[in-house]
Amino acid sequence: MADIRTNIAGLAMKNPVMTASGTFGYGMEFADVVNLEEIGGIIVKGTTLHPREGNDYPRMAETASGMLNCVGLQNKGVDYFCQNIYPEIKDLKTNVIVNVSGSSPEDYAECARRIDELENILAIELNISCPNVKQGGMAFGVTCEGARTVVEAVRKAYHKTLIVKLSPNVTSIADIAKAVEDAGADAVSLINTLMGMAIDIERRRPKLSISTGGLSGPAVKPVAVRCVWQVAKAVKIPVVGLGGIMNAEDAIEFLMAGASAIEIGTANFIDPSVSEKVAQGVNDWLDKHGCKSVKEIIGVI
Amino acid sequence: MKYLKDLTVKAVEHPHKKYVLLKLTDHEPLPEMAPGQFVEVKVEGSERTFLRRPISINYVDRENNELWLLIQTVGDGTRKLATLKEGDKLNLLFPLGNGFSDVGKEGEEVLLIGGGVGVAPLLEYGKWLKERGAKPTFLLGARSKADLLELELFRQFGEVFITTEDGSEGEKGFVTQHSVLSNRSFDRISVCGPKPMMVAVAKYAKKNNVKCEVSLENMMACGLGACLCCVEKTVKGNVCVCKEGPVFDVNLLSWDI
Numbered sequence: 001m002a003d004i005r006t007n008i009a010g011l012a013m014k015n016p017v018m019t020a021s022g023t024f025g026y027g028m029e030f031a032d033v034v035n036l037e038e039i040g041g042i043i044v045k046g047t048t049l050h051p052r053e054g055n056d057y058p059r060m061a062e063t064a065s066g067m068l069n070c071v072g073l074q075n076k077g078v079d080y081f082c083q084n085i086y087p088e089i090k091d092l093k094t095n096v097i098v099n100v101s102g103s104s105p106e107d108y109a110e111c112a113r114r115i116d117e118l119e120n121i122l123a124i125e126l127n128i129s130c131p132n133v134k135q136g137g138m139a140f141g142v143t144c145e146g147a148r149t150v151v152e153a154v155r156k157a158y159h160k161t162l163i164v165k166l167s168p169n170v171t172s173i174a175d176i177a178k179a180v181e182d183a184g185a186d187a188v189s190l191i192n193t194l195m196g197m198a199i200d201i202e203r204r205r206p207k208l209s210i211s212t213g214g215l216s217g218p219a220v221k222p223v224a225v226r227c228v229w230q231v232a233k234a235v236k237i238p239v240v241g242l243g244g245i246m247n248a249e250d251a252i253e254f255l256m257a258g259a260s261a262i263e264i265g266t267a268n269f270i271d272p273s274v275s276e277k278v279a280q281g282v283n284d285w286l287d288k289h290g291c292k293s294v295k296e297i298i299g300v301i
Numbered sequence: 302m303k304y305l306k307d308l309t310v311k312a313v314e315h316p317h318k319k320y321v322l323l324k325l326t327d328h329e330p331l332p333e334m335a336p337g338q339f340v341e342v343k344v345e346g347s348e349r350t351f352l353r354r355p356i357s358i359n360y361v362d363r364e365n366n367e368l369w370l371l372i373q374t375v376g377d378g379t380r381k382l383a384t385l386k387e388g389d390k391l392n393l394l395f396p397l398g399n400g401f402s403d404v405g406k407e408g409e410e411v412l413l414i415g416g417g418v419g420v421a422p423l424l425e426y427g428k429w430l431k432e433r434g435a436k437p438t439f440l441l442g443a444r445s446k447a448d449l450l451e452l453e454l455f456r457q458f459g460e461v462f463i464t465t466e467d468g469s470e471g472e473k474g475f476v477t478q479h480s481v482l483s484n485r486s487f488d489r490i491s492v493c494g495p496k497p498m499m500v501a502v503a504k505y506a507k508k509n510n511v512k513c514e515v516s517l518e519n520m521m522a523c524g525l526g527a528c529l530c531c532v533e534k535t536v537k538g539n540v541c542v543c544k545e546g547p548v549f550d551v552n553l554l555s556w557d558i
């Protein structure tokens with residue numbers, strides 16, 4: 001039994017496996033088929049200051065080894081989360097992390113401030129990388145200036161662990177990561193989805209309601225590993241890696257590339273119990289390779 | 302309670318070249334399932350099938366501990382499912398969704414309308430209705446005689462009326478043109494099939510002031526209400542078909558009827 005505990009800027013985790021925002025609901029949806037307390041952390045659906053209806057259907061298109069989505073941050077708003085969802089999940093014996101989004105730096109900061117007040121939520125993941133909303137979202141995450149502005153605003157309002165989620169849809173993800181580090185982020189997570197598109201040739205129209213969407217799943221994994229490796233070399237703060245992880249071997253690839261923890265997204269749709277299996281699988285891999293701690297492989301590349 | 306389980310294929314039937322009926326079983330009693338609920342099956346060995354595929358619960362044979370799935374082969378995933386053999390395993394996430402809201406009262410007259418493979422959930426529903434003393438009547442539509450499925454099984458539970466587009470069986474035309482709709486009255490209607498058919502039935506129901514439920518087939522990813530991909534617009538805003546549906550009272554939907 002290797003020591004698979006890890007931590008992200010002081011946030012202690014029993015293992016390096018978390019579930020990615022937007023793919024695991026609020027955790028409860030999966031409770032019948034996976035032991036939530038065996039997961040290192042659960043990152044809940046993107047939450048905004050005001051309720052959002054999201055984009056029209058169709059919001060999903062399957063692709064080769066992946067999928068496109070344009071959900072568009074549908075959620076009932078931060079107050080609904082605090083009053084109705086938080087009480088249901090606050091006593092889970094795992095890290096519950098809220099993914100925060102917004103359309104202006106002020107919105108992001110106010111949303112983060114309200115979550116700061118929730119005792120059992122020790123971290124937020126700031127989404128400056130959603131490709132599916134017109135205002136805000138990825139717009140902030142694709143320039144160093146935009147990223148810095150949002151992170152500075154949130155840093156003033158939020159006092160616990162601040163993880164900033166980066167977009168791969170940029171020229172140099174390492175530059176954005178450095179800007180975010182300078183602005184006060186405690187950690188970065190990457191990658192969010194890659195902007196893509198698919199066309200229904202019979203109907204001669206895009207498969208998604210807003211034409212474009214975010215690509216996720218194994219199709220994006222090599223891009224994600226490259227991003228994690230570049231960012232881990234560029235910043236001193238911890239890196240959380242994700243993008244296409246389907247099993248423990250994939251997770252280990254990210255750890256070796258420099259991630260201190262990983263997230264699993266789309267794979268939850270194929271096997272809703274995958275997160276628990278990956279946590280166990282990382283442990284088995286370490287045992288088999290004679291590693292006493294997961295720390296021995298983090299960033300070895 | 303939802304389960305993630307490998308079931309065993311006990312029998313595979315091909316009622317027609319475009320359909321396959323899978324009879325699945327398990328070494329322990331199958332969990333409780335309600336009519337109108339569905340399963341998400343994992344398709345192995347099909348390169349272009351990445352996500353699970355949602356399939357309705359067609360029938361639950363408690364005596365033989367069987368769960369039946371009636372599948373139309375429309376693409377790679379369903380074609381792969383049609384190649385399963387006796388003894389193969391199939392991984393299921395189930396049962397999912399809400400199911401039909403009302404499983405029947407003594408003497409109630411319920412009309413169940415199905416089009417194409419949309420007839421699948423109506424067999425189990427008809428069984429439940431009959432068991433509870435209600436009187437189900439089926440109105441089944443298909444392109445042609447060969448596309449009519451499980452007719453003898455439907456007849457066990459109630460009277461069956463048929464329309465075919467080419468007139469090769471029953472009345473010629475679409476289900477909404479069938480004479481039973483003008484000759485008889487029903488306490489409520491449930492319908493599953495292609496969207497244009499469900500919209501036409503919903504219009505009929507509204508005009509005649511009959512309660513009407515529809516079972517939707519929006520494209521799904523998780524099947525658990527987590528990804529928000531399968532939404533339908535309703536009076537309550539966008540809701541997940543996989544969790545709050547697939548069965549909805551038409552009055553809740555923002556359909557133009």
Ligand SMILES: Cc1cc2nc3c(=O)[nH]c(=O)nc-3n(C[C@H](O)[C@H](O)[C@H](O)COP(=O)(O)OP(=O)(O)OC[C@H]3O[C@@H](n4cnc5c(N)ncnc54)[C@H](O)[C@@H]3O)c2cc1C
Nearest residue numbers: 354355356357371372373375376377378379421518519520
């Ligand atoms: C709740 C629910 C219950 C269902 N029950 C049944 C059932 O009992 N029997 C059955 O045969 N089918 C059922 N379906 C439809 C079935 O899920 C699709 O036909 C299947 O996913 C197609 O997979 P494929 O890989 O073969 O086709 P793909 O290659 O994915 O697609 C082939 C074609 O089928 C169409 N298609 C894909 N997904 C759907 C969908 N969800 N609905 C309608 N058309 C689709 C595509 O537009 C495409 O043109 C149900 C769907 C839902 C949402």
Ligand SMILES: Cc1cc2nc3c(=O)[nH]c(=O)nc-3n(C[C@H](O)[C@H](O)[C@H](O)COP(=O)(O)O)c2cc1C
Nearest residue numbers: 020021022046069127191192216217243244265266
């Ligand atoms: C349906 C869906 C919804 C998503 N919603 C969010 C979201 O609300 N906030 C966010 O930061 N990322 C969201 N993502 C992105 C994922 O968290 C993740 O970054 C991405 O899917 C890549 O990881 P994967 O390949 O393991 O899925 C979503 C992804 C999917 C597929």
Ligand code: FES
Nearest residue numbers: 522524526529543
């Ligand atoms: S399919 Fe994921 S929410 Fe319905």
